[in-house]
Amino acid sequence: MEALRRDWPIQDIAKLAGTTSRTLRHYDDVGLLKPSRVGSNGYRYYDGDALLALQRILLLRELGLGLPAIAEVFRNQTDTVTALGRHLEWLGQEQERLARQMASVSKTIRTVSTGGDPVAEEMFDGFDHTQYKDEVEERWGKDTYARSDAWWRGMGPAEQQVWKARVAGLGRDWIAAATGGVDPGSAGAQDLARRHVAWLTSIPGTPASDDGGDTRGYVLGLADMYVADPRFAANYGGTAGAAFVRDALRIYAGAHLPGAGSGQGKAE
Amino acid sequence: MEALRRDWPIQDIAKLAGTTSRTLRHYDDVGLLKPSRVGSNGYRYYDGDALLALQRILLLRELGLGLPAIAEVFRNQTDTVTALGRHLEWLGQEQERLARQMASVSKTIRTVSTGGDPVAEEMFDGFDHTQYKDEVEERWGKDTYARSDAWWRGMGPAEQQVWKARVAGLGRDWIAAATGGVDPGSAGAQDLARRHVAWLTSIPGTPASDDGGDTRGYVLGLADMYVADPRFAANYGGTAGAAFVRDALRIYAGAHLPGAGSGQGKAE
DNA sequence: GTACGGGTTGACGCTGCGTCAACGTCAAGA
DNA sequence: TCTTGACGTTGACGCAGCGTCAACCCGTAC
Missing domain, CATH: 1.10.1660.10 (Multidrug-efflux Transporter Regulator; Chain: A; Domain 2)
Known part of the structure; x- marks a missing residue:
């Protein structure tokens, strides 16, 4: 046939x-x-x-x-069982990812439906001075807090957002550097320190923004606070990240910030 | 400023x-x-x-x-909460899908690693005559079974595969028709019935393939068996689907298959 | 003048086909 | 024989969301 x-x-x-x-x-x-x-x-x-x-x-x-x-x-380059095993692992990871995403979505829904602002929730709100009012007043005086706070409230929401984003971006870069395994004294980390000091300097009312203020002391004091206070440390990915920031700032201050009384070093 | x-x-x-x-x-x-x-x-x-x-x-x-x-x-066309809610539902469905897929993958891994053939497992194996040996012998005689079985074994695996696929394709189309809400007497269903009879006719050794065999009785007997026996019904998506097949075959037989003794009607 | 760091507008790449588009083939009916 | 219709072929676009060149313009600094 x-x-x-x-x-x-x-x-x-x-x-x-x-x-x-x-x-x-x-x-x-x-x-x-x-x-x-x-x-x-x-x-x-x-x-x-x-x-x-x-x-x-x-x-x-x-x-x-x-x-x-x-x-x-x-092409017989991979065993069927092996390929399926790898795929199974893949699927497991996808499921986990979905689970995390569902949790985030649920949380965001709760935040929004109770009138909250999801963007503010998500962003490191390290710039909200009112959050640290007591610490600021205790360390640098009531005047410092009042002037800084007035300046902050004087801006519109959009402008505040820019400042927040700037802090957030700085925080992201710090975390990336700290987890990237580079040295606090490296060029990248030192540039971050420069940006950090420039940021501090640009906030009116702080010792760093005064032409005759003790920028060095202010920066070093803050650096220690980042490590000591978990609320600050959280902005830099935890205590380990905060320690990296502190070390970088110390090195930077040693090289670019003179002692009390003679203004700031080179900041953008 | x-x-x-x-x-x-x-x-x-x-x-x-x-x-x-x-x-x-x-x-x-x-x-x-x-x-x-x-x-x-x-x-x-x-x-x-x-x-x-x-x-x-x-x-x-x-x-x-x-x-x-x-x-x-x-664009304010959708509320944030609504959008997120829809998305959450979406995510849930995706998770379910992944879960089902993981189950399938696991099952396939087990099948393959124990030496099984996943393709055969997956396919409706309604064509494997040996599975129904007793029923066939009882209803249509030992000779029918033996001839059909010999014909089947005489083919190579690849050729058998084609026949299996043909049954599978027919089964898929039956299920689609049954769940599609059309009438057993509709043109589509009747064409399926024609294909079904043509398939039966093409299997050597059965009453339908003999020129003088009782095709009508064979077809109607099988039609009833599909409904009565859950192992057959499974090939058509369960008893409901099998009933649809039976009804369509009855209508088709009434119109195209003459009574015992006068060969087959119009089958391709 | 030139080099360098950014800006711009295309346009391809990735995944797995669905979906035209434009056009040959083949079997069947007028 | 011509027509029709079903099916075959080879492109090529589309989708999601950008990453990644490529080619070229701008502005500032040395």
């Missing part, structure tokens, strides 16, 4: 396997599954073996594997 | 918000966030309000919302 080694046109195979001819042509294009025969007119024909291969491909696809991973399995 | 209504170049804003200038230009392109000002040289500048908007956008993005959804929120 001539029924041996029969093959069928693309549409038939697609229907048999429950997919589309477009998919088959795609698999041909990417080299995943070639037709068992191609007619002189360019028509693709597939035999039983090709169908079997196609079904394996479709099965793996349904399980979520990507075409490159499937191709690896087919 | 002229510090009011300040704005900043694209790079600065990108850093403040912790993103890239490319992203800002993309948001401009898609109309999600326009610069507050554009210089005569084409440079983009953003003010504090724009920064605030950007931060809200980035926050929503981090939560997984798509840019179109975010744009809706910003």
Whole structure:
């Protein structure tokens, strides 16, 4: 009987396997599954073996594997079980990610529906002076706090936002540097210190902004506070990050900030 | 002071918000966030309000919302809480999907590592005659079973695969028709019935394949069996689906299959 | 003058096909 | 034989959200 080694046109195979001819042509294009025969007119024909291969491909696809991973399995470069195992791990991570995202979304919904501002919640609000009123008054006097606070309240929300963002950006860069394994004395960290001091200097009412203020003492005092107070340390990724900031600031102060009484060093 | 209504170049804003200038230009392109000002040289500048908007956008993005959804929120066409609520539902569905997929992957890993064939597992194996040996012998005689079985074993695995796939494809189409809410007497269902009979007819050794066999009785008997036996019904999506198949076959037989003794009706 | 750090506008790349578009083939009916 | 219609072919765009060149202009500093 001539029924041996029969093959069928693309549409038939697609229907048999429950997919589309477009998919088959795609698999041909990417080299995943070639037709068992191609007619002189360019028509693709597939035999039983090709169908079997196609079904394996479709099965793996349904399980979520990507075409490159499937191709690896087919070229015997990877064991099916290994590939599936890796994929399973992948799926687990995705689930975790989704779970975290769902938690964040839920939290944001609660925040928003109780009238809160999600942006402020999310951002390191280290710039909100009222949060540290007592500390500021105790260390640098009531006048410092009052002037700084007045300046802050004198701005509109949008302008305040810029300042907050600036702190946030600085914080991000500090964390990146601290976790990046570089040295507090490195050029990158020292540039961060420069930005940090420039930021402090630009806030009216603080000792650093006064031309005759003790910038050095102010900076070093703050640096210690970052490490000592977990509320500050949180802005730099925890105590370890805060320690990195403190060390960088100390080095910077030693090189660029003279002792009390002679204004600031080189700050942008 | 002229510090009011300040704005900043694209790079600065990108850093403040912790993103890239490319992203800002993309948001401009898609109309999600326009610069507050554009210089005569084409440079983009953003003010504090724009920064605030950007931060809200980035926050929503981090939560997984798509840019179109975010744009809706910003055009006040959708409440933030509503959008987030919808998104939360979405995330839940994704998690379920992942969970199902993980279960499938795990099962497949077990199947493969114990030497099983995942493709065969997945496919409706309704064509494996040996599975129903007793029923076949009891209803249509030992000879019918033996001839059919010999024919089946005479094929190679690839050819068998084609037959299995054909049954699977037929099953898929039956299920689609049954759940699609169409009538068993409709043209679509009747065409399925025609295919079904053609399939039965093409299996050597059965009453339907004999020129003088009782095709009508064979088909109607099978139709009843599909409904009565849950192992058969499973091939058609359960008893409800099997009932649909039975009804369609009855109608088809009434119109196209003459009584015992006069061969088959019109079958391809 | 020139070098350098940014700005601009395209346009491709990635994933896996769905979906036209424009055009050959083939079997069947008038 | 011509027509029709179903099916085949090869491009090529589209989608999500930017990353990543590429080619070219701007502004400031040395």
